[in-house]
Amino acid sequence: xxxxxxxxxxxxxxxxxxxxxxxxxxxxxxxxxxxxxxxxxxxxxxxxxxxxxxxxxxxxxxxxxxxxxxxxxxxxxxxxxxxxxxxxxxxxxxxxxxxxxxxxxxxxxxxxxxxxxxxxxxxxxxxxxxxxxxxxxxxxxxxxxxxxxxxxxxxxxxxxxxxxxxxxxxxxxxxxxxxxxxxxxxxxxxxxxxxxxxxxxxxxxxxxxxxxxxxxxxxxxxxxxxxxxxxxxxxxxxxxxxxxxxxxx
Numbered sequence: 001x002x003x004x005x006x007x008x009x010x011x012x013x014x015x016x017x018x019x020x021x022x023x024x025x026x027x028x029x030x031x032x033x034x035x036x037x038x039x040x041x042x043x044x045x046x047x048x049x050x051x052x053x054x055x056x057x058x059x060x061x062x063x064x065x066x067x068x069x070x071x072x073x074x075x076x077x078x079x080x081x082x083x084x085x086x087x088x089x090x091x092x093x094x095x096x097x098x099x100x101x102x103x104x105x106x107x108x109x110x111x112x113x114x115x116x117x118x119x120x121x122x123x124x125x126x127x128x129x130x131x132x133x134x135x136x137x138x139x140x141x142x143x144x145x146x147x148x149x150x151x152x153x154x155x156x157x158x159x160x161x162x163x164x165x166x167x168x169x170x171x172x173x174x175x176x177x178x179x180x181x182x183x184x185x186x187x188x189x190x191x192x193x194x195x196x197x198x199x200x201x202x203x204x205x206x207x208x209x210x211x212x213x214x215x216x217x218x219x220x221x222x223x224x225x226x227x228x229x230x231x232x233x234x235x236x237x238x239x240x241x242x243x244x245x246x247x248x249x
Contacts, residue, residue, distance in 0.1 A: 004022065004023075004025075004026040004036070004055065004056075004059065005023045005025050005026060005227075006020040006021065006022060006023070006059070007020060007021040007023065007155075007156070007219070007227075008020050008021075009112065009153040009155075009215065009216060010215060010216075011114075011151050011153045011213075011215045011216070012116075012151060012213070013114045013116075013118060013151055014116075014117065014118035016097075016118045016246055016247050017114050017118045017121060017244065017245070017246055017247070018060060018243075018244070018245050018247055019112055019114075019153065019242075019243065019244040019245075020059070020242075020243055021110070021155050021156060021240060021241070021242045021243075022036055022038065022056065022240050022241045022242075022243075023036065023227040023228065023240065024036055024037075024226070024227055024228065024229060024238065024240070025227070026055065027048070027051070027052040027055065028048050028051050028052060029044050029045075029048040029049070029052060029238060030045075030048070032234060032236045032237050032238070033048065033237065033238040034238075036052055036055075036238070037049065037052060037229070037237075037238025037239060038052055038053060038056060038102070038104060038238070038239055038240070038241040039104050039238060039239035042236070042237065042238060042239065043236060044238060053066075056102075056241060056243075059243075060100055060243075060245060060247075062098065062247070062248055063098055063099070063100050063245060063248075064083075064098040064099065064248070065082055065083030065098065065099045065100070066083060066099075066100045066102065067080055067083055067084065067087070067092055067094070067099060067100065067101045067102065068085075068087075068102055068104075069087055069088070069089050069090065069092055069103070069104075069125070070086060070087060070088040070089070071089075071090050071103070071104065071125045072088055072089075072090065073090065073108075073125075073127045073129040073130050073133075074088075074089075074090050074129070074130060074133055074135070075090065075130060075133035075134045075135045075138050076088065076089040076090060076091070076138075077089060077090075077091040077092070077093065077122075077135070077138045077139050077142045078091070078092050078093070079092075079093045079094065079095075079142060080092055080093070080094050080096075080099065080101075081094065081095075081096050081099075082096075082099070083099065090124065090125040090126075090127075090130050090135050091122060091123065091124040091125065091135055091138065091139040091142075092122065092123055093120065093121070093122040093139065093142055093143055094120070094121060094122075094246070095119060095120045095121075095144070095246075096246070097245075097246040097247060097248045098245070098246070098247070098248040099245060099246070100243055100244070100245040101121065101122070101123040101243065101244050101245065102123065102241045102242065102243045103123045103124065103125045103241070103242045103243075104125075104239035104240070104241055105125065105155070105156070105157065105221075105239060105240055105242065106221065106228070106229035106230055106231040106237055106238070106239050106240065107157060107158040107163075107221050107222070107230050107231045107232050108125060108126060108127040108130075108157060108158075108198075109126040109127070109131075109154060109155070109157035109198045109199070109202055110123070110124070110125065110126070110154075110155035110156070110157070110240075110242035111123070111124040111125075111126050111136070111152065111153070111154055111155070111202060112124075112152070112153045112155065112242065112244045113139065113140075113143065113150050113151070113152050113153075113211075114150070114151050114244065115143075115145040115149055115150060115151075116145075116149045116150070116151055116213075117149070118246060119145070119246075120143055120144055120145045121244045121245070121246055122139055122143060122244075123242065123243070123244050124136065124139050126157075126198065126202055128165070128169050128172065128173065128196070128198070128201075129172070131173065131176075131198070131201055131202065131205065132172040132173050132175065132176060134176070136202060136205040136206060136209065137205065137208075137209060140206075140209040140210075140211065141209075146210075147209050147210030147211045148210055148211075148212065150211045150213070151213045151215075152206050152211050152213065152214045152215070152216075153214075153215050153216040154199055154202055154203075154214070154215070154216035154217045155216060155219070155242045156219035156220070156221050156224075156227075156228050156240065157198050157199065157219070157220070157221060158198070158220060158221050158222050158230065158232060159197070159199075159218070159219075159220030159221075159222065159223065160187065160195050160196060160197035160198075160199075160200075161195070161220060161222070161223065162220060162222035162223065162232065163195060163196045163197070163198065163222075163232075164189055164193050164194070164195055164196075165193065165194050165195075165196045166192060166193060166194075167192050167194075169194070169196060170182075170186055170194050170196075173185070173186075173196075173201060176205070177201065177204055177205075178204070178208075181200070181201075181204035184197075184200050184204075185197045185200040185201045185204065199216075199217035199218070203217075221240075228240055
């Protein structure tokens with residue numbers, strides 16, 4: 001697909017659906033953003049971000065639009081037919097070919113969804129606040145594809161080995177998770193802390209909505225700083241992009 005180092009999902013989508021995650025390598029950004037930062041809101045130079053996004057766009061020749069979001073850790077979902085700008089949301093859906101959807105992350109969980117026939121796709125930004133607010137439920141509800149026909153893939157996120165949280169996060173997610181799912185997703189740590197597993201939280205929420213074919217997970221952004229940006233490790237950092245599109249015929 002490209003000479004850029006990419007991570008491609010291992011899932012059973014049709015050949016008409018392309019998806020990948022960028023790594024830190026292959027760009028022109030300097031210092032803390034080294035080198036393939038795709039975010040234009042983290043303090044990197046606009047020229048560097050523009051150059052990196054041009055390189056990203058070259059991965060998918062023939063794409064007529066590229067949808068970015070202004071992510072706010074909320075639960076708003078948008079459905080797009082054309083590329084838009086300054087769209088505030090944390091999930092985006094399209095049924096149009098030739099329109100790439102990208103989510104930016106540096107520890108939060110990027111979630112990709114696709115209809116088994118390739119007719120509909122979604123990209124979802126899943127931080128703990130968005131998960132607690134219902135971003136997964138809202139996305140599945142907004143899709144036209146029945147949940148049983150949706151394929152899900154979870155990209156790189158901070159793993160339970162490093163995601164230490166307080167009682168506020170535990171309480172927020174306890175309000176939406178069944179007791180068994182909550183116990184599985186949180187391991188007590190020292191003091192009033194827990195080690196949280198975003199993959200298990202997202203899996204429980206997807207299954208509750210009827211999505212059963214779920215893959216991915218296990219790539220920790222904090223463990224693998226060579227490939228991934230991690231906000232917890234360094235609050236001044238770039239962002240990886242997780243992208244999905246329906247290719248034009």
